[in-house]
Amino acid sequence: MLTIEIRKxxxxxxxxxxxAFGLAALMGFYQVLARSDLIPALQSPGVYFxxxxxxxxxxxxxxxxxxxxxxxxVTAVSxxxxxxxxxxxxxxGFWTSAVGTGLAALPLLLGRASVLYTFYPPVxxxxxxxxxxxxxxxxxWFWAVIMIVMHGQWKKAHPGEPVPLPMFATTANAxxxxxxxxxxxxxxxxxxxxxxxxxxxxxxxxxxxxLFAWTLHPIVYFWLIPAYIALYSFVPKAAGxxxxxxxxxxxAFVMLLVLSLPIGFxxxxxxxxxxxxxxxxxxxxxxxVAVPTLLTAFTITASVELAGRINxxxxxxxxxxxxxxxxxxxxxxxLAAAMLVLGGFGGLVNASYAMNAMVHNTAWVAGHxxxxxxxxxxxxxxxxxxxxxxxxxxxxxxxxxxxxxxxWSWFWGFVILTTAWHILGLLGQxxxxxxxxxxxxxxxxxxxxxxxxxxxxxxxxxSAGLFVYILAKSYxxxxxxxxxxxxxxxxxxLEPVTRVHPLLNGFSVWNIALAVLMLANFGYxxxxxxxxKTFGSVAWGY
Amino acid sequence: xxxxxxxxxxxxxxxxxxxxxxxxxxxxxxxxxIHPPSHIEPxxxxxxxxxxxxxxxxxxxxxxxxxxxRVTLVAARYGFYPREIRxxxxxxxxxxxxxxxxxxxxHIPMTNMGTMVVPGYVSEITTTFPxxxxxxxxxxxxxxxxxxxxxxxxxxxxxxxWPEASAAQPIGR
Ligand code: HEM
Ligand SMILES: [Cu+2]
Ligand SMILES: [Cu+2]
Numbered sequence: 170m171l172t173i174e175i176r177k178x179x180x181x182x183x184x185x186x187x188x189a190f191g192l193a194a195l196m197g198f199y200q201v202l203a204r205s206d207l208i209p210a211l212q213s214p215g216v217y218f219x220x221x222x223x224x225x226x227x228x229x230x231x232x233x234x235x236x237x238x239x240x241x242x243v244t245a246v247s248x249x250x251x252x253x254x255x256x257x258x259x260x261x262g263f264w265t266s267a268v269g270t271g272l273a274a275l276p277l278l279l280g281r282a283s284v285l286y287t288f289y290p291p292v293x294x295x296x297x298x299x300x301x302x303x304x305x306x307x308x309x310w311f312w313a314v315i316m317i318v319m320h321g322q323w324k325k326a327h328p329g330e331p332v333p334l335p336m337f338a339t340t341a342n343a344x345x346x347x348x349x350x351x352x353x354x355x356x357x358x359x360x361x362x363x364x365x366x367x368x369x370x371x372x373x374x375x376x377x378x379x380l381f382a383w384t385l386h387p388i389v390y391f392w393l394i395p396a397y398i399a400l401y402s403f404v405p406k407a408a409g410x411x412x413x414x415x416x417x418x419x420x421a422f423v424m425l426l427v428l429s430l431p432i433g434f435x436x437x438x439x440x441x442x443x444x445x446x447x448x449x450x451x452x453x454x455x456x457x458v459a460v461p462t463l464l465t466a467f468t469i470t471a472s473v474e475l476a477g478r479i480n481x482x483x484x485x486x487x488x489x490x491x492x493x494x495x496x497x498x499x500x501x502x503x504l505a506a507a508m509l510v511l512g513g514f515g516g517l518v519n520a521s522y523a524m525n526a527m528v529h530n531t532a533w534v535a536g537h538x539x540x541x542x543x544x545x546x547x548x549x550x551x552x553x554x555x556x557x558x559x560x561x562x563x564x565x566x567x568x569x570x571x572x573x574x575x576x577w578s579w580f581w582g583f584v585i586l587t588t589a590w591h592i593l594g595l596l597g598q599x600x601x602x603x604x605x606x607x608x609x610x611x612x613x614x615x616x617x618x619x620x621x622x623x624x625x626x627x628x629x630x631x632s633a634g635l636f637v638y639i640l641a642k643s644y645x646x647x648x649x650x651x652x653x654x655x656x657x658x659x660x661x662x663l664e665p666v667t668r669v670h671p672l673l674n675g676f677s678v679w680n681i682a683l684a685v686l687m688l689a690n691f692g693y694x695x696x697x698x699x700x701x702k703t704f705g706s707v708a709w710g711y
Numbered sequence: 712x713x714x715x716x717x718x719x720x721x722x723x724x725x726x727x728x729x730x731x732x733x734x735x736x737x738x739x740x741x742x743x744x745i746h747p748p749s750h751i752e753p754x755x756x757x758x759x760x761x762x763x764x765x766x767x768x769x770x771x772x773x774x775x776x777x778x779x780x781r782v783t784l785v786a787a788r789y790g791f792y793p794r795e796i797r798x799x800x801x802x803x804x805x806x807x808x809x810x811x812x813x814x815x816x817x818h819i820p821m822t823n824m825g826t827m828v829v830p831g832y833v834s835e836i837t838t839t840f841p842x843x844x845x846x847x848x849x850x851x852x853x854x855x856x857x858x859x860x861x862x863x864x865x866x867x868x869x870x871x872x873w874p875e876a877s878a879a880q881p882i883g884r
Contacts (some may be wrong), residue, residue, distance in 0.1 A: 214856040214857070214858075214859065215856060218853070218856060283856070285853050289814050289852075289853075290814075291812075291813050291814070291830060292813050292814070292853075292854070292855060373831060374814060374829050374830050374831055375829055375831055375832055378814075378829065413715070413718075414713075414714070414715065414718065416712055416713060416714075417714065417718065437827075438747040439747055439748060439816070439825060439826050439827045440749075440827045440829060441748060441749070441750050441751065441752070441826065441827065441828075441829055441832040441833065441834040441835070442751055442829055442831075442832045443749060443751070444749050444751055445740075445746045445747070445749040448746075448747060448749060449736075449737075449740060449746075452736065453733060453736075456729050456732055456733055456736075457729065459725075459729060460725055460726070460729060463721075463725045464721075464722070464725070467718060467721045468718075471715075471717075471718070517732070521732075521736060522736045522739075522740060522746075522747065523736070523739055523740070523745045523746070523747065525747065526747055526823060526825050527823075527825075529816070529818070529825055529851070530816045530818070530825075530827075530851035530852055531818070531851065596820065597818070597820020597821060597849070599816075599818070599849050599850065599851035600851065601851075601852070601853040601858065602858060602859045603858075603859050604859055605859070606859050606860050607847050607849065607862050609845070609847040609862075610845075611820055611821075611847060664713055669712075670712060673712075697751070701751075701753060702753060703753045703831055703832075704753055704754065704755040704756060704757070704831045705831070706756060706757075706813075706830045706831060707757065709812055709813045709855070710855070711854075711855040711856055
């Protein structure tokens with residue numbers, strides 16, 4: 170059972186995460202509406218770009234980071250069955266990130282940081298925005314260190330025993346995050362903060378984009394790994410079965426760690442400041458990072474199929490119907506998988522060295538990441554929260570049907586929204602526009618899809634509201650006595666693992682491999698900015 | 712390590728599929744020479760008006776001695792200058808673009824023309840327009856509150872009606 174301290178810690182993190190989420194969802198709805206031009210009074214680029222900047226930052230940085238930290242603490246103490254190492258640090262990390270979020274929110278909401286969540290220079294935001302973002306990241310480093318230390322201490326106390334899979338994955342994510350955030354942290358600390366405070370006159374946008382690309386790909390795996398932990402550790406159990414293979418799960422998490430970092434240049438395929446050779450190298454590794462996801466697809470499908478057969482399902486597909494679809498974890502797992510398949514196809518297009526040119530910076534890209542990030546990833550955050558909420562608050566959920574309605578509507582909302590968005594991209598609509606002003610016949614073809622997006626956005630806003638409502642309502646119920654199961658239970662492997670290869674139980678060798686890959690793929694591309702004569706840019710407003 | 716035989720087959724299948732994708736990419740890249748626009752050429756974006764290539768009177772469409780076409784453009788809030796250009800279909804066209812201010816991106820829907828335009832670096836991309844028609848050239852990277860309005864017009868005319876011109880004069884603008 171979780172101690173009061175841990176519950177409070179996790180609930181504090183979740184409160185920030187889902188508060189930010191609710192606000193950002195409202196903004197998302199406003200954005201689709203503003204772009205449709207249905208209500209001309211909403212037209213205002215100033216408000217629109219302040220909104221997208223805030224929506225992007227809240228969804229991509231605040232919701233994710235706080236959810237991941239809160240979930241990580243719960244996973245560590247419940248899977249290792251040890252007390253939290255250094256709760257003081259955990260709280261310092263929480264407050265550092267929370268203060269950072271607040272500092273960044275001020276200029277964002279006042280329209281003084283309308284630089285979008287990628288904040289590419291030389292468009293410049295208020296210095297508070299960069300300082301707040303840096304603090305958010307620094308706070309999360311406390312979390313990462315705590316995870317790594319707990320992993321190490323447990324191993325020392327249990328020589329030769331395999332670290333439980335959920336903790337192995339959480340540690341992989343903590344290490345991944347330290348590597349990942351180094352890129353954007355150097356950009357912010359060495360380039361953007363001094364420049365926005367007037368200590369430096371110019372920045373090199375080419376170097377800034379290169380450092381940001383260092384972070385931009387692996388950060389999506391930082392967001393995704395907790396969702397994968399739910400797939401490996403919660404879904405098979407909720408379906409009534411076991412995990413098909415614990416060891417291949419470890420292989421998948423190791424591959425995610427090692428392969429997701431040296432590939433960021435697929436975001437720079439269309440950029441002039443990097444050479445074709447490095448782009449091709451990053452592009453090749455990008456295809457390899459599909460392997461752990463395909464391994465996961467097999468392991469989870471096999472686990473769930475076994476559960477379906479235990480439940481009496483027969484035949485090639487009969488097991489699917491025999492699954493407990495009314496269990497929110499199982500339902501979310503199935504819906505997440507469906508969105509992952511759709512989004513995966515799109516990802517292959519984006520990743521392709523040459524084909525990327527057809528979709529780069531079009532509406533397709535926004536469609537793609539809403540499907541796989543807003544859809545696949547967040548739906549598993551939601552189901553995980555439904556599972557944890559009673560164990561954190563000590564009160565059952567206020568309804569067992571409402572969560573199912575919420576998850577289904579989240580899925581359909583995204584199917585509608587992102588299908589239209591992908592098509593708009595193929596029809597050439599750029600991303601990041603607040604409305605359509607081009608006087609070109611091409612834009613007539615866009616109209617039906619722009620309207621479809623409003624439908625999807627409406628469904629999603631209702632679904633997001635329902636999610637926040639369910640959590641708040643359950644939390645505010647009067648005490649109802651202890652709920653039946655308050656242990657957090659992780660799926661057991663089909664073949665019990667008593668020992669695993671040291672390479673699948675720790676990360677030292679993988680860190681070295683990663684260092685070599687990063688040096689090979691980012692060493693010269695970063696060094697070149699100091700070796701050739703380049704020209705910095707002065708600051709520009711927006 | 713324990714791997715179920717079925718899972719082993721799946722792993723081989725996955726590796727084969729990834730191998731096929733990579734083979735296709737390497738084939739088009741190495742044998743057909745299809746690459747995204749990579750071109751490391753620094754330029755001082757603050758003094759384009761003084762540069763030999765991107766000064767205002769040097770912008771536009773030029774015929775090269777070998778018959779190919781070169782288009783020199785400046786991307787600046789909020790347009791690609793010159794705002795209207797004419798180009799022939801079926802002829803290789805090389806765009807050279809520099810930003811005078813912030814980050815921009817450009818693409819012409821339904822064609823292969825697209826590149827980021829990063830201040831401090833010249834973007835270069837060569838493509839051939841298969842079909843005549845009126846094409847918008849759109850900015851696809853957020854560059855400020857007027858980003859929605861950043862676009863220019865490209866008219867692609869049939870090769871036969873494309874005028875012969877002397878290399879000393881910009882044509883088609
Ligand atoms: C309530 C449902 C949502 C709606 C209606 C919505 C809508 C939008 C819209 C219209 C944009 C502008 C995109 C562009 O112009 O290219 C946007 C941007 C963005 N959205 Fe959402 N969104 C929703 C949920 C989410 C979720 C759940 C996430 C991730 C957890 C997310 C992450 C982002 C990010 C990171 C951006 C910034 C993109 C950029 O700067 O180009 N959104 N959203
Ligand atoms: Cu990426
Ligand atoms: Cu622009």
